[in-house]
Amino acid sequence: MPMLDTHSFAHDCGECPIRHRAVCSRCEATELNRLEEIKYYRSFQAGQTVIWSGDRMDFVASVVKGIATLSQTMEDGRRQMVGLLLPSDFLGRPGRANAAYDVTATTDLVMCCFRKKPFEEMMLNTPRIGQRLLEMTLDELDSAREWMLLLGRKTAREKIASLLAIIARRDASLMQRRPSGRISFELPLTREEMADYLGLTLETVSRQMSALRKDGIIALDGKRNVTIQDFDNLMEVAGDDSDGGMLS
Amino acid sequence: MPMLDTHSFAHDCGECPIRHRAVCSRCEATELNRLEEIKYYRSFQAGQTVIWSGDRMDFVASVVKGIATLSQTMEDGRRQMVGLLLPSDFLGRPGRANAAYDVTATTDLVMCCFRKKPFEEMMLNTPRIGQRLLEMTLDELDSAREWMLLLGRKTAREKIASLLAIIARRDASLMQRRPSGRISFELPLTREEMADYLGLTLETVSRQMSALRKDGIIALDGKRNVTIQDFDNLMEVAGDDSDGGMLS
DNA sequence: TTTAGACCTTGACCTAAATCAATCGGAACG
DNA sequence: CGTTCCGATTGATTTAGGTCAAGGTCTAAA
Structure with a gap:
């Protein structure tokens, strides 16, 4: 951190x-x-x-x-x-x-x-x-409102991708660079916490993580270490156009 | 207004x-x-x-x-x-x-x-x-966060009840009294707007409104005029304990 | 009075995600 | 080195809500 x-x-x-x-x-x-x-x-x-x-x-x-x-x-x-x-x-x-x-x-x-x-x-x-x-x-209000769009209208897959994108973006910004290409980081949340955050169940989170892995969007090393294969690709999956910045 | x-x-x-x-x-x-x-x-x-x-x-x-x-x-x-x-x-x-x-x-x-x-x-x-x-x-941030709970975790029925409760509460507060018992008001939103607000489709909104009517929770006069039969009862349906106050 | 056009309701069917349940994997600990 | 435990995964099944489609109702204009 x-x-x-x-x-x-x-x-x-x-x-x-x-x-x-x-x-x-x-x-x-x-x-x-x-x-x-x-x-x-x-x-x-x-x-x-x-x-x-x-x-x-x-x-x-x-x-x-x-x-x-x-x-x-x-x-x-x-x-x-x-x-x-x-x-x-x-x-x-x-x-x-x-x-x-x-x-x-x-x-x-x-x-x-x-x-x-x-x-x-x-x-x-x-x-x-x-x-x-x-x-x-x-x-924070802007972030909360962005999250409302996610909770109300995004699919499980899009929700997961959005969350990963947000975490990746934050990690990248700590390194003082634009997020792009391949990015690795450690998830600071359990599957259950992710679920509570995204308005899903932990099983759905797990399944969608596996699906994203199978589709080559991300790689997983253990439970917590995530590698995003291509950031722009992930953003596509997340259904985002704007570069919003939840996480606070 | x-x-x-x-x-x-x-x-x-x-x-x-x-x-x-x-x-x-x-x-x-x-x-x-x-x-x-x-x-x-x-x-x-x-x-x-x-x-x-x-x-x-x-x-x-x-x-x-x-x-x-x-x-x-x-x-x-x-x-x-x-x-x-x-x-x-x-x-x-x-x-x-x-x-x-x-x-x-x-x-x-x-x-x-x-x-x-x-x-x-x-x-x-x-x-x-x-x-x-x-x-x-x-x-506004508090309201937005309350809405996040609604979007992420409430059922369609609870969502509708919550929205009606919020509108009723606001109407009551304009009359300078605590909401309770029977309350009538005119919905300021179309079914589609309600749907966009609640993260639902307009068909689901319509169905749930009908269901609440059939269950005697509300009465409908035309499309827009709603009477809440018993406010506390409605709150029960909404699944709220706290008296939050979205609508801004 | 008819016609047109929003808006709403209701039905039939489908699907994404929830639920229920079994199993797995790895860290901690005896 | 086995046991325990917690979190994660995966499968089978159910269901809430979405989707598609067919009317219905009210207003407003012709």
Whole structure:
């Protein structure tokens, strides 16, 4: 999970990642020192729940390392993932007291947390933080809407291809290059998690992965290591024209 | 489409609706006069396209009257609605040049537009506008995520019930009361639009509406007038526990 | 009053994906 | 070195919803 940059809300934090750079690029030392005061770290093991939907949530946070998922569950157990939090992504909602989703650590996870009250106060004094947050929230909204197209209208095969494309694209962008041709990466999700993300069952996910392998679109090494034989080809299968960017 | 309140970004605009009140409740006359300067109105007829996905978009806007839909379309014509804009809802994305979705007027529509450049400048000087926008965007994100659960995991019957519940809830809230018991309203959407919204075909929508009628959950008068016999009962059918609030 | 054209409903049939069930593979552990 | 366990795969079968097709209903214009 490499990072391009390690700027942070706080002036000298070496761990919080890129997304916050815009926040601190014109930093005022006093405000940033305050941020430093209200900041603390929390770690979670893979599989641990960060917070349950409906629970009181008195912090906001930023993912430093690892992956977390946002999901909603119906009483009978049907579950839908509604977001993936990657390093640098923001969690929490200023101005709301309770969590709206279950947040779960998919891998080992480190979050940089800020107590909510002082964070909100600071947002008022430092408009740039709010502006950055608005930008990020709009990005997430676009991603969520792209995902709605996938959930509502794509076939199982297209869904799988879309998910693989998104992961590949993210991996490529961390290497600072356009995704194209052959790309390999390790899946950060189990089949069941993929299913919950795509609105499918795990059996269907498994079958479609096998089908894509048989059709030479991807290669599989073990369960987790995926090689995309040709990125453009995969995009074709995904039924995408635009280059949307879910994953947050 | 009644409105509770007609406050606006602009100090003395009698048409822009409630959502913006927080913006101008502490208004500084100078800024608001500037807003007045860059403001203009546009009207659309039912069925007209406000803007196509990918088109240059040099304004942001607020719905004054009528309903607009946001939708995404795949090359082969599959369409998914990703949002509904009701009076007071905001359209547009500060800091992005092109529209991300097709925006279509479902009914006759009046929008209050602001040229984007000056609007963005003003956001910098008037943090409260950005704060309000962040709040609204977070609400929309929650709605979108609730919709993801519906699209990914609910049955056709549950989807229809959910949509009816949402429309009923909105209607009730305009009357300033909690939805309960018997509620009647006029559907603002055709069967096809409902289908595009729910990730179904129009035939399935029609069949499920008939089924709900036969089961005594709803009554239909003509195609558009719906009476919910018992709201709590409908919620049961929708499979909802929480009282989420899509529709924006 | 007829005609035309949306929009909606209903039926018959089909298929993609869900469900149910058996098996496999590899890592962890005694 | 076998056993256990968890995740993944694969097969057989079922089913919810899609597809195709034939009317029906209402409005609006001729």
